[in-house]
């Protein structure tokens with residue numbers, strides 16, 4: 001084995017002013033990471049000392065940089081996939097690079113509590129990638145709840161693209177719980193996209209959506225659904241969706257998948273019909289009628305200001 005000798009930066013390249021020599025023994029001196037707001041400016045590794053979980057075991061996320069750090073920290077070690085986080089403030093992600101949380105290879109399995117906060121101005125652009133979303137991929141042991149992704153939230157991916165979650169996996173017969181999640185942004189993709197769950201390829205895994213909504217826009221080629229691009233036997237309670245965009249499969253444009261079960265759900269612009277899925281007009285969405293029909297304390301609306309029911 002031949003080693004580079006001399007002073008190396010943390011990413012393994014020669015430090016400024018260093019001429020590398022080579023030898024059979026390891027004679028390299030590494031410079032320390034250059035951390036700025038939790039991320040090394042040279043090699044991009046997250047600083048393990050940047051944030052600590054609070055007494056309840058959550059990483060408290062109060063800044064855009066902390067959210068970026070949490071995604072990078074989860075990605076840096078498979079043992080971090082089950083870490084829990086809780087937003088403690090609304091976040092404006094403008095100009096902050098963010099890769100999404102988890103991956104199809106190592107799905108996120110922790111609790112992500114949005115703390116009833118909103119994330120805005122976040123852009124993820126991975127045109128050729130499968131499994132893209134705020135959570136790129138989740139295991140069914142994950143619990144994602146109380147989060148709104150607002151109108152300047154833009155995600156681009158290829159397949160299995162979701163606003164909240166791109167892709168879900170887990171053991172046969174398992175269930176993922178998704179509660180009080182809102183999506184008002186835009187998704188751009190080829191196939192299998194939806195605002196809350198892009199795709200659950202395994203038909204023996206079920207999603208339970210409670211008090212989730214989308215008024216966002218999905219621009220796809222095929223196999224999209226306003227709430228999910230494929231989730232078989234999904235159970236939806238007190239959810240609503242505005243179908244807006246392209247890539248729908250006629251008759252399955254709210255949720256694609258084998259026999260979704262709707263309870264007190266509402267849609268505008270859909271061709272899908274099912275028991276428990278009623279329609280609303282844009283006037284009813286604005287004037288409080290939809291809010292009244294949802295009859296769910298998770299929602300609130302200031303009529304005249306909010307154009308749709310929001311999460312409390």
Ligand SMILES: [Zn+2]
Pocket residue numbers: 010011032033034040041042043044045
């Ligand atoms: Zn570094």
